[in-house]
Amino acid sequence: MDRIRIIGGNKLHGTIPISGAKNAALPLMIAALLTDETLILDNVPRLADVALLQRILGNHGVDIMAAGKRPGDHEYQGQTLHISAKNIIDTTAPYELVSKMRASFWVVAPLLARMHEAKVSLPGGCAIGTRPVDLLIMALEKLGAEISIDGGYVIAKAPGGLKGATIEFPKVTVSGTHVALMAATLAKGSTIISNAACEPEIADVADCLNKMGAKITGAGTPRILIEGVAKLHGARHTVLPDRIETGTYAMAVAMTGGEVQLSGARPELLQAALDVLAQAGATITPNNDGIKVSRNGAGISPVTVTTAPFPGFPTDLQAQLMALMTRAKGASHITETIFENRFMHVQELARFGAKISLDGETATIDGVSQLRGAPVMATDLRASVSLVIAALAAEGETMVNRIYHLDRGFERLEEKLSACGATIERISG
Ligand SMILES: CC(=O)N[C@H]1[C@@H](OP(=O)(O)OP(=O)(O)OC[C@H]2O[C@@H](n3ccc(=O)[nH]c3=O)[C@H](O)[C@@H]2O)O[C@H](CO)[C@@H](O)[C@@H]1O
Ligand SMILES: C=C(OP(=O)(O)O)C(=O)O
Structure with missing residues (x-):
């Protein structure tokens, strides 16, 4: 060691x-699951969490190409990832992978929004508290998902697709806001997230989603409005x-x-x-x-x-x-x-x-x-x-x-x- x-x-x-920010790069990479076109992310930090998420996304069938450095690039230049979730071959995120990093649980949102199903292990992560996911589940249920927990897995289904809703968080949650935001982009109708987290990483993800064709306003404030769209497309975004x-x-x-x-x-x-x-x-x-x-x-x-x-x-x-x-x-x-x-x-x-x-x-x-x-x-x-x-x-x-x-x-x-x-x-x- x-x-x-x-x-x-x-x-x-x-x-x-x-x-580039770890806590923006991770949800941005996860957002690539929302489209069958390529999302290009610049300034992605070279971190163990990023490498682990690459493996988790790979397990769903996502192709990720990390571009090398060009002559003249600064030696600390972040990497550019080309992420293509053209074919999602598996909607299960297994315990062995998700237990190592909490943010990987968030794949539940795009999988559910695009594939109408997801089976994701309850997360692990840093030992800094109990860190439940009840508010993430509440948000997805508001959007019409049917959710059960079995064998340590969250099993989420939305056979007819997600539907826009009003989601009011009883406490500010970054994870809850990321999940609600990603899921609502492809829901039918409009969604309001109130008492949303205002962290800059939320606004960064919303910026990228808007470049992908989402209709989001108010990210970075406690009230976010999302007008659902039928499809998102590829885009290029630099991690803050x-x-x-x-x-x-x-x-x-x-x-x-x-x-x-x-x-x-x-x-x-x-x-x-x-x-x-x-x-x-x-x-x-x-x-x-x-x-x-x-x-x-x-x-x-x-x-x-x-x-x-x-x-x-x-x-x-x-x-x-x-x-x-x-x-x-x-x-x-x-x-x-x-x-x-x-x-x-x-x-x-x-x-x-x-x-x-x-x-x-x-x-x-x-x-x-x-x-x-x-x-x-x-x-x-x-x-x-x-x-x-x-x-x-x-x-x-x-x-x-x-x-x-x-x-x-x-x-x-x-x-x-x-x-x-x-x-x-x-x-x-
Ligand atoms: C990858 C990432 O971005 N991690 C950050 C994210 O973590 P994370 O997104 O996990 O933190 P949250 O903002 O969701 O958690 C805030 C509080 O809400 C509670 N809670 C959360 C969800 C839920 O369903 N139920 C519930 O009770 C948590 O236990 C915690 O007490 O925001 C934290 C707060 O800024 C940061 O410390 C982490 O670095
Ligand atoms: C607590 C952190 O990360 P995670 O939410 O991934 O455990 C952190 O970035 O400080």
Whole structure:
């Protein structure tokens, strides 16, 4: 099993190119199931989750061609995928594949919308809470699907096709919104999704669906309107930059000090997180090429933050912020409201000498002047990278074990950080 070895203490200086967003690339690839024509996606990150989804789509009969690099392409250029779901040969998504990645469950929506049937294993994914799919099932039932659960599989049928409906989510759900949106594009009549998730990845998927011939308005707001169409066609779409990767590297720079240009980043995708970083003492400068982040001289100030759906502070940056706050001058408070068990990093951060106490959904972090490197274990994707952030500032050596979590969502992490002066290497085997 690969590990990452880090010797902390170096400031970060240089440029980090921001990859395409994992959480947009995955639903965009899934949306290709809605049409028998080719969907071309540019700027798809090279990640374990993307590779796994390629296998899952392949199992349904989808052909995927990954275009190589052209001369002059930047070495970090995302890949271009040509995805063709001309013939769907199997509407079952098996346990062996779906259990490894939660988002793969979302294939239920396009399969049902286009093939009028789907049998999809209940999902797995990061251990950050119970993560039920009741609201996704509710949305599909509203659209006229008959759904049963048998042997760990969701079996969905819509013999006459889906029908437009009003779907009101009792709580904001990204997965529920993606599923409702994709399913409604091919439903007969119009659909209203209210209390929809406003995450930028939803709007990115809706943009792509509209290029494919869907009639969607309001994506990115809590009320989305979809006028169903009989057929979708091929299109070409570029995956938006990863706001969580952006925020993660911004926090790494705030942690170590130094100055880094986050190339290709879009500040409006993570304004709440950038505001918190500025409060913590980092200097954030949006520019033509992305965002410059620096922290020179000044220490880290404590903050009080509560995670919330977009445009609030993202839960996917909570662990990274906690790592940063371990070295703040005073006590910080971080409240997690989205996932009930997203504090797996707390016990691992303690191995560096961090002082964190938990009370229900709130963590209190008493900043310490110095962290010390330690052997630690990655537990889930964002928790893993919070350990990397701590290690970059810790005295001495850290060994991060079980880094397959990191490979799910961070493209060439060690290369990007070492190019900015970090002492970080992957140890294979
Ligand atoms: C691949 C992807 O895009 N993953 C993101 C997505 O996850 P995901 O789409 O799974 O997250 P949701 O927004 O759906 O979940 C939000 C909350 O709603 C609950 N819930 C959800 C569905 C349901 O049927 N019933 C229910 O109770 C969840 O348990 C959670 O407490 O949004 C999360 C919240 O921004 C992010 O942390 C994940 O990185
Ligand atoms: C929790 C995440 O992913 P997933 O929803 O795929 O588990 C994440 O991206 O932080």
